Amino acid sequence: xRPVDSPTIRAINKGVxxxxxxxxxxxxxxxxxxxxxxxxxxxxxxxxxxxxxxYGQEWFQVIDNGCGISxxxxxxxxxxxxxxxxxxxxxxxxxxxxxxxxxxLSSLCALGDLTVxxxxxxxxxxxxxxxxxxxxxxxxxxxxxxxxxxVTVKKLFSNLPVRSKEFCRNIRKEYGKLISLLNAYxxxxxxxxxxxxxxxxxxxxxxxxxxxxxxxxxxxxxTVFGMSTFSCLEPVYVQLSNCCKVDGFLSKSGQGCGxxxxxxxxxxxxxxxxxxxxxxxxxxxxxxxxxxxxYPIAIMKFxxxxxxxxxxxxxxxxxxxxxxxxxxxxxxxxxxxxIYSSSNACYSVNNFD
Ligand code: ADP
Ligand code: MG
Numbered sequence: 129x130r131p132v133d134s135p136t137i138r139a140i141n142k143g144v145x146x147x148x149x150x151x152x153x154x155x156x157x158x159x160x161x162x163x164x165x166x167x168x169x170x171x172x173x174x175x176x177x178x179x180x181x182x183y184g185q186e187w188f189q190v191i192d193n194g195c196g197i198s199x200x201x202x203x204x205x206x207x208x209x210x211x212x213x214x215x216x217x218x219x220x221x222x223x224x225x226x227x228x229x230x231x232x233l234s235s236l237c238a239l240g241d242l243t244v245x246x247x248x249x250x251x252x253x254x255x256x257x258x259x260x261x262x263x264x265x266x267x268x269x270x271x272x273x274x275x276x277x278x279v280t281v282k283k284l285f286s287n288l289p290v291r292s293k294e295f296c297r298n299i300r301k302e303y304g305k306l307i308s309l310l311n312a313y314x315x316x317x318x319x320x321x322x323x324x325x326x327x328x329x330x331x332x333x334x335x336x337x338x339x340x341x342x343x344x345x346x347x348x349x350x351t352v353f354g355m356s357t358f359s360c361l362e363p364v365y366v367q368l369s370n371c372c373k374v375d376g377f378l379s380k381s382g383q384g385c386g387x388x389x390x391x392x393x394x395x396x397x398x399x400x401x402x403x404x405x406x407x408x409x410x411x412x413x414x415x416x417x418x419x420x421x422x423y424p425i426a427i428m429k430f431x432x433x434x435x436x437x438x439x440x441x442x443x444x445x446x447x448x449x450x451x452x453x454x455x456x457x458x459x460x461x462x463x464x465x466x467i468y469s470s471s472n473a474c475y476s477v478n479n480f481d
Pocket of ligand 1: 140163168171192194195196205210211212213226227228229230231232233234276277456
């Protein structure tokens with residue numbers, strides 16, 4: 129062995145730990161905006177506006193008409209692991225909110241400059257709040273605002289040099305990823321109006337996404353992708369087990385896309401947009417059997433009892449573990465095989481909301 133002196137083990141400085149961990153929750157622009165949009169949805173908003181300056185590089189803002197934040201929460205709002213959504217580990221099994229880890233606002237503080245404007249129905253006037261990089265409230269003043277919350281993040285990643293450079297270099301790619309992610313929320317959220325605008329250079333702000341807040345998946349697909357895309361889809365329904373099912377829309381066998389479009393496949397588990405690489409691979413493979421030249425658009429909603437799936441796998445909650453993944457995949461394979469192999473496909477057309 130090489131001669132190495134046994135080093136002393138020390139605790140890492142709290143501020144450093146905070147910055148290291150924050151970089152795992154907020155990976156990029158889209159995960160930052162995702163956290164804010166999810167907070168707005170959790171707050172019961174029916175209107176959410178995402179405003180970007182220079183594709184989010186300079187600043188971004190999420191404005192909602194949700195329940196607002198009450199004054200007794202102002203001090204702890206951006207502290208690490210402070211949440212109004214989860215009190216006990218067991219709550220994880222019956223979780224109805226997107227958030228539960230109390231990490232988003234504290235991480236955004238660590239990685240950029242966070243300010244909040246908020247008002248609940250019990251206040252006659254709103255409050256503007258600023259937080260420092262450790263999540264401590266540094267200033268508070270009254271301002272005018274309707275009930276709801278606006279969160280603004282300036283200079284994201286300015287204190288993570290490598291990430292910041294990546295962010296600037298790949299800004300168009302980051303922006304595309306963000307739009308695709310917002311599309312996922314626009315598809316799944318019912319009765320929520322979503323608007324995203326971007327202002328770049330000296331030009332006026334342009335509308336990137338605008339939905340009306342429809343109440344059905346079908347109408348949301350038409351709003352996001354247009355009628356011509358929708359008419360190339362067919363409804364799918366597969367009962368995966370006694371208590372698990374999947375429903376949604378898939379490309380008709382002759383009407384897929386010319387190339388592999390990762391941004392045209394959307395998977396949801398109990399209303400949460402997630403990454404499902406194994407399901408995506410399976411869908412592509414089975415579609416290939418019916419149409420070897422194209423790839424399918426897929427918009428699929430899985431309904432699984434919350435106690436049978438674990439969303440607490442990665443800090444960004446995009447990964448899901450199922451207690452019985454292999455039988456779910458097998459049932460899905462059989463269901464989709466039937467759909468794509470028979471001309472009188474066995475999908476159900478009723479019951480689509
Ligand atoms: P989490 O969502 O996991 O609870 P966050 O750091 O995202 O953690 O948010 C911390 C808390 O701040 C939330 O639990 C919620 O009470 C409050 N909050 C954040 N954003 C909003 C919002 N847009 N409207 C109302 N409350 C909010
Ligand atoms: Mg949250």
